[in-house]
Amino acid sequence: MNPRMQMVVPFTKMVKRLVIANVVIWVGAILILQGFVLQGDFVYQYFGLVPARVITDFWVWQIFTYIFLHSGASHILFNMLSLWWFGSELESRWGSRFFLSYYFVCGVGAGLIYLIGTVIYYLVTGKVIDMAAPLVGASGAVFGLLLAYGLLFGERMIYFMMLFPMKAKYFTMIIGAVELVTMLDSGPGSRVANLAHLGGLAVGFAYLSAVARVRARRSTTGGAAKRGRRLKLVVNNERKTSDRDLDHDPKNGPKYWN
Template sequence: MSYREPYNPFGGGFTYMPPVIKNLLIINVAVFIITDILAIREVRNYILMLFALWGVDTPYFWPWQLVSYMFLHGGFFHILFNMFGLWMFGVELENYWGSKRFLSFYLITGIGAGVIQLIVQALSGSGAPTVGASGAVYGVLLAFGMMFPNRIIFFSFLIPIQAKYFVIIYGAIELVSGLTRSGSNVAHFAHLGGMLFGFFLIKYWQKGGDFSRWWKQFIASVNQPAGAPKKGPTPIYNMPGTGKSDTKPSSGEAKSDAQRLDEILDKIAEGGYAALTAEEKEFLFTYSRKR
């Protein structure tokens, strides 16, 4: 898979790769080396027993497995294709969304894929453990198709196709495979679960939803003493003699950054990330770290 235009997420080097993608690649590869290359069979089996995703009706299930299973893989090609997909579609998404939003999307779609897999296992009676980041990666694929629907991707390295149709084709393949290959060791419905959770999460964000606001309100309610009056919004004070807020950035500066970001994103939509200058890549990288 590649873009019609040369697409180089690394930009000026590995340091320009957005931090979440870079750290996910490092963590997944490190875990694979430890569990599949260095560890003896008994140690690997113990790790799988604790951190792979087991069915809820087995004695091995623990809630944390809904996160930990994403960092284990079943072989070299399993991790290779997952990390390739994460790199291919995730770099531009993280640059577009910012690191915090991308990380929350990745984890939520991975957890959602795990929940769907647990439901399917309970209905089918399968007790085999599930490993791999595929559910989250399929969520990232779905997001790429929604954010950049007209971007050209080469299907099977040969056929140019718009990203939105590429996503539909892969979703259809997973649905048919899940319905016709019930005995397969590939978690097709987990892949669909990642796409499903990704779709609803993006729609939620597009309508102005914000999970972080709920979390902040929850923390505030926990830290507030019983019977204490609710705190109002924190006032913004001006420094004497300046007439300007000491906590709020000037609207001109914020507007300038927003306008520049829009221009850069338009440029990415037209020619891909490789079309940016080194200075534009640096601005986008710095801006994404602030979000």
Template sequence: MNRGGVTFQTAPMTPAVKWLLIINVAVWFVIQVIVEGFLKIPFTSIFGLYPGKVLFDFNIWQIFTYMFLHSMQVTHILFNMLMLWFFGAELEQRWGTRFFLIYYFVSGVGAAILYCLGVWGWALATGSQTGLIVPVIGASGAIFGLLLAQGILFGERIVYFFMLFPMKTRYFVALMGLVQLASMMTSSVSGGEVAYLAHLGGLVSGYICLKSKSWIDRNNQNRRTKSKGRNLRLVVDNEKSSKDKPPKYWN
């Protein structure tokens, strides 16, 4: 399937991806389009990510809830949900639902935390308060975490950039990271209409999550191996002529 000039292989719909799609679309259409758009109830100002409110007013829930809000432009939620399906379904099949959800939310929340810290640092360095008061919404931080996982786990897979240029997935992911970095550097830390720092935060958070999982799995495997080694017994059949005697063991 093609989107934005890149051909992707897609997996069947998986449980967590399906429910994330349903929740995101329902929140966007019911709460944002209908309730907020027509009834003028300011849900975005409460649940969107405002770095200043998170850092100074301790509205901590915003680092989680912002992932379920999107702009009024249909293309914003459409693109994010397509990417969630394209990248997420195969990862959920490989990891299982539990770790997939852990990874998804670690990437999204981590992106929000790094974004808040980056905007705060930018405000201290430049005196500009804009990034602290402009809201960030969307699942893009978590989506970029999924993109990173695709590049690590399926890095040798070939995708066709703009349907013309074959490229390994790992190089495509690296290219996307560089594009986000260059875009941020040519605008500002908070970006224009796109929070490039949040995208980079999703990549970084996803990488930390995968490295942590690898370290935990390796330690667990080492513990299991040592435990099995301690319980191994060598049976020495040195009583062949005495069938009534039990074998002897070496612990």
């Protein structure tokens, strides 16, 4: 595998659909509906992840819908570029179905971790504003993609801050460390939801680890069962005693291919 990152990343099918969906929702719901039809921040309050709404009003759909909302042009641009760069190679490696499930597992999981962390932060500090502030963006899912990219393509060279060449695995570690330090300094309910970013990294690692263990277990048990189906019992009662004695020699045991 060439350790250098491709100059032109392919635009795969599911990544293209996700980018289109995010852009259409941002233009339709935020620029048009929110900007000209509705008053206030109705769209963000109803479809963003608002911890107080999820807990008190049981608006559980917000854990999913917040992934498709973005706060501004730079926000959606950065997330969609990252989705394209990291997601297309992962989809090419995994296939569309597993890629899509992983994307949403990381996005929803990041939202849940943010929700739990914000509630704990509120109980400790009493800051109600963090409970009422909506979380929006695909960043949690994108950070899950970054984690997977760092694991699968760790030797690839990418450019930190668009200037410094660095292996993908080190880039992932640095980004994770920066997010952790920033969150500890500003708290989980800051303007940039670092806790959701860290949640995407953590959920992505846990999900890939669980899938790897399940597949390893299935390959072990499935391989043994498959080999068992290939074995045949052959009885030859006409063999001489000297022939039976040969069975005690392990060199004359059955041979088969896995």
